[in-house]
Amino acid sequence: MFYLAVVSVVWAFSFGLTKVNLQGVDPFFIAAVRLLLALLVFLPFLRLRLLREWRLSVPLFFIGAVQYGLMYSALFSSYRLLDAHDVVLFTCFTPLYVTLLDDVETRRFHPAFFAAALAAAAGVALAGFHGDAAGARPHLAGFAVMQLSNLCFAWGQVRYRNLMARRGGGIRDRELFAVLYLGGFLAASIPAAAVAAGQGGSLWTAACALTAAQAWTILYLGVLASGVCFFLWNVGARRTNTGTLAVFNNLKIPLGTACALLLFGEKEAGGWRLVAGMALILASLALNEWHVRVRNRSGAAV
Numbered sequence: 096m097f098y099l100a101v102v103s104v105v106w107a108f109s110f111g112l113t114k115v116n117l118q119g120v121d122p123f124f125i126a127a128v129r130l131l132l133a134l135l136v137f138l139p140f141l142r143l144r145l146l147r148e149w150r151l152s153v154p155l156f157f158i159g160a161v162q163y164g165l166m167y168s169a170l171f172s173s174y175r176l177l178d179a180h181d182v183v184l185f186t187c188f189t190p191l192y193v194t195l196l197d198d199v200e201t202r203r204f205h206p207a208f209f210a211a212a213l214a215a216a217a218g219v220a221l222a223g224f225h226g227d228a229a230g231a232r233p234h235l236a237g238f239a240v241m242q243l244s245n246l247c248f249a250w251g252q253v254r255y256r257n258l259m260a261r262r263g264g265g266i267r268d269r270e271l272f273a274v275l276y277l278g279g280f281l282a283a284s285i286p287a288a289a290v291a292a293g294q295g296g297s298l299w300t301a302a303c304a305l306t307a308a309q310a311w312t313i314l315y316l317g318v319l320a321s322g323v324c325f326f327l328w329n330v331g332a333r334r335t336n337t338g339t340l341a342v343f344n345n346l347k348i349p350l351g352t353a354c355a356l357l358l359f360g361e362k363e364a365g366g367w368r369l370v371a372g373m374a375l376i377l378a379s380l381a382l383n384e385w386h387v388r389v390r391n392r393s394g395a396a397v
Contacts, residue, residue, distance in 0.1 A: 096331065096334075096335055096339060096343075097331075098327040098328065098330055098331030098334070099328065099331040099332075099335065099339075099340070099343040099346075100343070100346070101324075101327065102324045102328045102331070103343060103346045105319060106320060106324060110182055112315075112316065113125070113174060113312075113316070114178065114182070116308055116309055116312040117174075117309055117312060118174070121287065121290050121301065122168065122171030122172045122174065122175070123168055123171070123283060123287035123289075123290055124287045124290070124291065124298065124301050124302075125167075125171045126164065126167035126168050126170075126287065127280060127283040127284040127287040128302070128313050128317060129167065129313060129321045130163055130164065130167065130276055130279040130280040130283055130317070130321060131280050131317070132314065132318050132321065132322060133276045133279075133280075133317055133321040133322035133325065134273055134276035134277055134279075134280050134322075136323065137269060137272045137273040137322065137326065138273050140269040140272070140273065141270065141271070141273040141274070142270040142271070145266060145270055145271055146274070148262075150262060151258070151262045151266075151271070152271065152274050154254075154258055155258070155274045155278070156274050156275070156277065156278040158251050158254050158255050158258070158275055158278065159251075159274065159275030159276055159277065159278030159282075160278035160281065160282035161247050161250060161251050161282070162247055162248055162251020162252065162275070162279070163251070163276065163278070163279025163282075163283075163321075163325065164279035164280065164282025164283040165243075165244075165247045165282055165283075166244045166247035166248045167283055168282070168283055168286060169241070169243045169247065170241070172240055173185070173237045173240045173241050173244065176234075176236050176237035176240065177234065177237035181234065182237070182241065185237065185238050185241035185245075186245055186344070186345070188242065188245055189245040189248060189341075189344040190342060190344045190345050191341070192245055192249035192250070193249045193337065193340060194337055194338070196249055196253045197253045197256075197257075197337045200253060200254070200257050201257075248344075249344070252329060252332045252340070253332075253337075255275070255329050255332065255333075256329070256332045259333055260333070268326065268330050268333070269326065272326050272329075275325075275329075276322070284298070331343075
């Protein structure tokens, strides 16, 4: 749980940084470069002999392509349609996707985990959604793109958690994590290269066109927010139950919204809703942990 909490705090700053410092940069290029940097961070830890375990390495490659490559491509595309605090808010359904996808994989419905995820989503709704009819039309397109991003991220973390539980015995996460980043990088680099070629350039010319602030922002986001934090997130996912994992998927939302409003100057009324929403999310986390402990003491399956 500690890993998930640390990552939530780091990611809270990432949304505003991306919106403010990387505005106008091709979203596929951002995704590809961030994942390339993440790959380089974990490449020294890769154990090449484990690549021969194709029943593990090949699925990990495809998990990375979806959880990171496709997710990032959709996420960064949404910044052209939404403010940063709206991008954060529209991730609110990820906990529901996490619990339902895990139920599909395990072929068993967990009502307590679903209730915790639903409470976390309600906390986000309380924290930030509003009845601004004037902004509804552009928000619909942005909302749809964000749900694609959410589904990719939810499926990836659930699939990684279950795959490593079945086949990853004795293997440390860092020894194969570069395989996920390789899949993500290749998935994001194909559309990035196509966009650059359509503009008469290449990924290298796009990189050369970055300002110093943009280059430093991508470096920070690629190494820390992507490379280190995605690793810690999936490791944390393996060490906790599905309900807690689902709730933590929304903890970054009030934190990220507060950062976008307070640090990056975005305007949104109703600061009291942030406090109330955060309280509801934390309450759902506490209730879920209490439920798991009670079930464990009684010897019942969670």
